[in-house]
Amino acid sequence: NAGVMQNPRHLVRRRGQEARLRCSPMKGHSHVYWYRQLPEEGLKFMVYLQKENIIDESGMPKERFSAEFPKEGPSILRIQQVVRGDSAAYFCASSPERQGNEKLFFGSGTQLSVL
Amino acid sequence: GNSVTQMEGPVTLSEEAFLTINCTYTATGYPSLFWYVQYPGEGLQLLLKATKADDKGSNKGFEATYRKETTSFHLEKGSVQVSDSAVYFCALPRGATNKLIFGTGTLLAVQP
Numbered sequence: 001n002a003g004v005m006q007n008p009r010h011l012v013r014r015r016g017q018e019a020r021l022r023c024s025p026m027k028g029h030s031h032v033y034w035y036r037q038l039p040e041e042g043l044k045f046m047v048y049l050q051k052e053n054i055i056d057e058s059g060m061p062k063e064r065f066s067a068e069f070p071k072e073g074p075s076i077l078r079i080q081q082v083v084r085g086d087s088a089a090y091f092c093a094s095s096p097e098r099q100g101n102e103k104l105f106f107g108s109g110t111q112l113s114v115l
Numbered sequence: 116g117n118s119v120t121q122m123e124g125p126v127t128l129s130e131e132a133f134l135t136i137n138c139t140y141t142a143t144g145y146p147s148l149f150w151y152v153q154y155p156g157e158g159l160q161l162l163l164k165a166t167k168a169d170d171k172g173s174n175k176g177f178e179a180t181y182r183k184e185t186t187s188f189h190l191e192k193g194s195v196q197v198s199d200s201a202v203y204f205c206a207l208p209r210g211a212t213n214k215l216i217f218g219t220g221t222l223l224a225v226q227p
Contacts, residue, residue: 006158048214106160108156
């Protein structure tokens with residue numbers, strides 16, 4: 001049973017381009033969480049999704065950021081018109097149910113670098 | 116709201132040394148407390164947890180005790196190994212959900 005898969009591992013974009021980060025949850029997991037880790041900071045919650053629904057996006061910046069988790073396929077975190085301040089490690093986590101933190105599994109992250 | 120403050124790193128130790136990584140928290144009520152570990156090139160993994168005051172979580176030789184009096188959850192290991200080199204994160208949930216609040220992480224480097 002493969003773990004949470006994130007790709008790409010490293011993504012380089014120039015200012016103004018779009019970044020698309022993908023996350024395939026563990027098999028049987030229908031809950032996905034995205035976190036961002038800025039340099040010298042801890043991971044910060046961004047958004048929580050279930051299949052086809054955004055449950056909580058209270059940690060998402062109001063502009064340029066969006067997330068989806070379609071019925072088929074991976075969850076996508078999209079950042080439009082990237083700026084240097086978006087450079088960070090983006091982690092995805094999945095769980096089989098809403099609660100129960102011991103069942104939360106993380107991917108290896110995508111390191112986004114904006115030039 | 117809930118928050119966690121973690122000891123800054125990096126922490127550099129020789130093999131078989133004693134390890135302590137400090138973590139203190141601020142919370143409403145008594146939430147579960149967690150330590151996660153991130154080995155190089157990998158995702159975060161749950162290392163141990165404690166669900167109530169005075170509980171001791173343990174795994175792979177690591178221990179942490181949920182101390183209500185000092186609002187602390189310090190991570191300890193009696194004898195570290197090179198393979199313990201990783202980043203360690205203290206965390207607690209924000210409310211009754213899987214939304215976790217993480218500390219800034221402490222890089223541990225163990226030298227042979």
